[in-house]
Amino acid sequence: MTEALRVGVAGLGTVGAAAVRMLARQAEALAARCGRKVAVVAVSSRDRGKDRGFDAAGLRWFDDPAALAGWDGIDVLVELIGGAEGVARQAATRALESGKSVVTANKALLAAHGMELARLAESKGGALAFEASVGGGIPIVKTLREGLAGNTVTRVSGILNGTCNYILSRMEMEKLSFDDCLADAQRLGYAEADPTFDIGGFDTAHKVAILASLAFGTAIDADAIHIEGIETISLADIAAADELGFRVKLLGVAERVGRGVEARVHPTMVAKTTSIAQVMGVTNAVTVDADAVGQLTLVGPGAGGEATASAVVADIADIARGVRLAPFGLPTASLADVERIPVQRHEGGYYIRLDVADRPGAMAAIATRMAERAISLESIVQKASHSSGARVPVVLITHATTETSVREALDRVVADGFVSGKPQLIRIERA
Ligand code: HSE
Numbered sequence: 436m437t438e439a440l441r442v443g444v445a446g447l448g449t450v451g452a453a454a455v456r457m458l459a460r461q462a463e464a465l466a467a468r469c470g471r472k473v474a475v476v477a478v479s480s481r482d483r484g485k486d487r488g489f490d491a492a493g494l495r496w497f498d499d500p501a502a503l504a505g506w507d508g509i510d511v512l513v514e515l516i517g518g519a520e521g522v523a524r525q526a527a528t529r530a531l532e533s534g535k536s537v538v539t540a541n542k543a544l545l546a547a548h549g550m551e552l553a554r555l556a557e558s559k560g561g562a563l564a565f566e567a568s569v570g571g572g573i574p575i576v577k578t579l580r581e582g583l584a585g586n587t588v589t590r591v592s593g594i595l596n597g598t599c600n601y602i603l604s605r606m607e608m609e610k611l612s613f614d615d616c617l618a619d620a621q622r623l624g625y626a627e628a629d630p631t632f633d634i635g636g637f638d639t640a641h642k643v644a645i646l647a648s649l650a651f652g653t654a655i656d657a658d659a660i661h662i663e664g665i666e667t668i669s670l671a672d673i674a675a676a677d678e679l680g681f682r683v684k685l686l687g688v689a690e691r692v693g694r695g696v697e698a699r700v701h702p703t704m705v706a707k708t709t710s711i712a713q714v715m716g717v718t719n720a721v722t723v724d725a726d727a728v729g730q731l732t733l734v735g736p737g738a739g740g741e742a743t744a745s746a747v748v749a750d751i752a753d754i755a756r757g758v759r760l761a762p763f764g765l766p767t768a769s770l771a772d773v774e775r776i777p778v779q780r781h782e783g784g785y786y787i788r789l790d791v792a793d794r795p796g797a798m799a800a801i802a803t804r805m806a807e808r809a810i811s812l813e814s815i816v817q818k819a820s821h822s823s824g825a826r827v828p829v830v831l832i833t834h835a836t837t838e839t840s841v842r843e844a845l846d847r848v849v850a851d852g853f854v855s856g857k858p859q860l861i862r863i864e865r866a
Pocket of ligand 1: 568570571595596597598599625626627633638737738739
């Protein structure tokens with residue numbers, strides 16, 4: 436049997452510890468599948484004393500992840516520290532520079548420096564593998580890069596953040612507050628170290644950046660993604676959505692528009708009858724539209740130690756087998772720069788919730804402003820006021836229109852003085 440693949444794991448949080456346990460638990464099966472043993476020989480973490488459910492005796496311990504990355508006793512660095520900069524970037528760079536392979540779940544690092552790391556891997560001969568960076572345990576990277584190699588992909592979209600989907604699901608099902616749901620997501624190990632990455636939509640955007648590159652053969656361009664988080668979603672929106680036959684989901688979408696790519700992350704109204712609307716809790720779902728297979732949806736656990744470790748271990752197994760692929764499906768020099776379509780050119784339906792003055796002419800003025808921008812309304816619902824105050828919630832659903840039209844119309848509605856506060860605007864996705 437070939438010599439064992441020597442693995443160093445940097446970062447022993449929920450995922451890192453689960454990966455070390457999984458590699459031990461599956462040692463025999465992995466050796467049989469890969470034709471060689473896979474052994475964790477070293478780890479790096481800040482806290483040596485913590486019980487992580489595996490025996491650390493016999494493992495070499497590094498306080499500095501970059502020192503582990505440079506150590507010639509490993510073949511593969513598993514980077515599970517997180518963060519686009521700092522030690523994670525240093526360690527990954529150092530490992531690749533010395534010809535080692537890197538396995539990472541770090542979508543922030545890939546979104547910011549994926550091209551640079553892929554070039555390093557290419558020039559030094561190591562692998563750069565990141566199945567765990569998108570969709571937790573869902574093998575979407577392998578699906579796009581390998582399984583769909585014979586297709587032209589036109590769209591990739593889905594629920595890519597377990598924390599957000601968990602929060603939105605529990606708000607809807609249990610009428611719980613946003614903060615209570617977030618605290619539970621943190622306690623269960625779903626959330627990022629800084630949960631604003633989750634709820635602000637940034638984590639989803641990092642994943643969209645990676646998926647878009649794999650799907651369309653383009654260079655990563657995370658800055659071109661339009662991002663809105665779920666912080667503004669209230670129980671009022673969730674209840675209104677429910678009454679109108681919708682559910683609110685944070686979607687990440689990247690699609691071909693002409694010769695360009697439109698990429699966006701935002702809360703989205705999806706019809707309750709669609710399959711994406713059935714995806715609840717920490718579960719993720721990724722839908723790929725491609726010419727040969729039509730539509731393909733992968734559903735599975737998007738966060739959590741065991742599920743994410745499953746993807747990490749799959750990458751390690753590939754490296755043990757000798758698999759070396761262009762990380763983003765094409766040699767980096769062939770990854771194209773394409774026109775990035777701004778969200779202002781987005782076309783679709785919109786949900787609009789306004790807090791409207793309960794006085795004559797208000798609804799007529801709103802309808803007029805919509806008509807001026809050629810926006811056709813599918814429904815307009817005015818709720819009875821719950822208080823003696825002079826304001827009532829009004830919800831409008833538009834037929835397909837453009838983002839620019841709807842924004843201009845709303846600016847005029849606000850200027851007319853009939854509404855208070857900022858209008859709530861949520862795009863509707865019909866798929
Ligand atoms: N915080 C992420 C999520 C973890 O909630 O989906 C997986 O990337």
